[in-house]
Amino acid sequence: MVILRMVKLEDNLGRRFEKLRISLLNSCNFSCVYCVAENFQNISADTLRLSTADRPLTPDEFIRLIEAVHRLTGLKSIRLTGGEPLLYSDLFPLINHIQKIGISDIRLTTNAYYLKEKASKLFDAGIKSINISVDAIDQDIFNSISRHPNTARVFSGIEAAVKIGMDVKLNAVIMRGKNDSQIIPLLEYATELGVRIRFLELMKMGHLYHSENGLFFSEKEILTIIQKKYPIESLPRGHAETANYWRASNGGIFGIIANESTPFCHDCNRLRMDSNGFFYGCLSNAHGEKLSEYIDDDFLLTEKLRGLLRLKQPVKFHGSELSMRNIGG
Ligand code: SAM
Numbered sequence: 319m320v321i322l323r324m325v326k327l328e329d330n331l332g333r334r335f336e337k338l339r340i341s342l343l344n345s346c347n348f349s350c351v352y353c354v355a356e357n358f359q360n361i362s363a364d365t366l367r368l369s370t371a372d373r374p375l376t377p378d379e380f381i382r383l384i385e386a387v388h389r390l391t392g393l394k395s396i397r398l399t400g401g402e403p404l405l406y407s408d409l410f411p412l413i414n415h416i417q418k419i420g421i422s423d424i425r426l427t428t429n430a431y432y433l434k435e436k437a438s439k440l441f442d443a444g445i446k447s448i449n450i451s452v453d454a455i456d457q458d459i460f461n462s463i464s465r466h467p468n469t470a471r472v473f474s475g476i477e478a479a480v481k482i483g484m485d486v487k488l489n490a491v492i493m494r495g496k497n498d499s500q501i502i503p504l505l506e507y508a509t510e511l512g513v514r515i516r517f518l519e520l521m522k523m524g525h526l527y528h529s530e531n532g533l534f535f536s537e538k539e540i541l542t543i544i545q546k547k548y549p550i551e552s553l554p555r556g557h558a559e560t561a562n563y564w565r566a567s568n569g570g571i572f573g574i575i576a577n578e579s580t581p582f583c584h585d586c587n588r589l590r591m592d593s594n595g596f597f598y599g600c601l602s603n604a605h606g607e608k609l610s611e612y613i614d615d616d617f618l619l620t621e622k623l624r625g626l627l628r629l630k631q632p633v634k635f636h637g638s639e640l641s642m643r644n645i646g647g
């Protein structure tokens with residue numbers, strides 16, 4: 319258990335770092351079209367701006383960094399993501415170490431391809447809450463978005479997690495002409511399963527940063543589609559929630575993460591770390607800060623964290639050249 323030496327780390331909008339998202343690795347068994355560029359191999363080094371000295375952290379290095387940041391900020395929760403976190407070989411020892419630091423709220427975001435066989439062990443290790451990406455019910459559409467031939471396994475993963483008692487949320491990135499036809503089937507699937515689904519507006523990250531964003535499908539359009547079939551009522555938004563929620567008349571609760579249409583920067587409490595140990599204060603700023611050399615110096619570490627806090631946008635998300643796969647969505 320880490321003894322907290324919390325310092326006042328707050329910006330003029332009252333934002334603090336309370337949640338840390340960690341991209342455990344930047345590799346993945348899927349190549350979702352919105353996350354991975356078609357010519358990924360060619361552009362990755364530039365996009366990630368890695369120097370040859372940068373390399374994935376060891377589990378020990380992850381822990382020492384988490385510990386140092388937690389000591390000063392009193393983190394409330396950690397989300398393990400990637401890349402695909404279920405491919406990270408030291409996942410279980412890492413979860414165990416994070417708990418020993420004194421952070422018990424550990425969550426995971428996954429494509430669920432390997433979830434069926436790992437759900438029970440994850441639950442026992444302390445992962446009670448999980449976000450699962452599922453962009454279509456129709457297999458052909460899902461396969462073509464994920465560029466993977468066998469997305470059927472995702473559904474058995476989702477159902478295993480529900481059965482074991484995890485708090486499951488589904489995430490679907492909606493793209494014009496690709497899976498906007500899947501909004502109702504996804505909502506109905508989630509409702510039947512008794513879990514919440516969040517529809518995400520496409521974010522201009524990584525290879526999409528300089529694009530026209532012709533695939534963008536807005537919150538308003540998503541709501542229009544749902545309302546044609548089910549009347550909806552709006553639910554109150556919780557502090558620092560990324561999604562706004564509604565209840566549909568079929569009983570389903572759905573959210574929309576609308577970075578473009580309904581920005582939520584004003585109370586963002588997230589800090590991110592990538593698999594090479596770079597910390598990011600904001601998704602809309604590609605500047606990463608290596609904190610490893612400051613972990614024994616509370617003054618300098620506080621100054622660095624303050625600098626990262628200053629990078630948060632005041633109002634609106636603009637995207638950045640970093641891919642979500644690298645920075646950890
Ligand atoms: N592999 C895991 C997964 O897919 O759930 C975890 C990492 S993934 C980068 C985390 C989340 O980021 C996913 O829900 C994914 O849909 C989302 N994401 C990735 N690129 C995105 C983009 N350009 N716009 C919106 N969401 C994106």
Ligand code: SF4
Nearest residue numbers: 346348350353401429
């Ligand atoms: Fe992999 Fe997740 Fe990115 Fe899809 S969104 S390529 S599953 S990291």
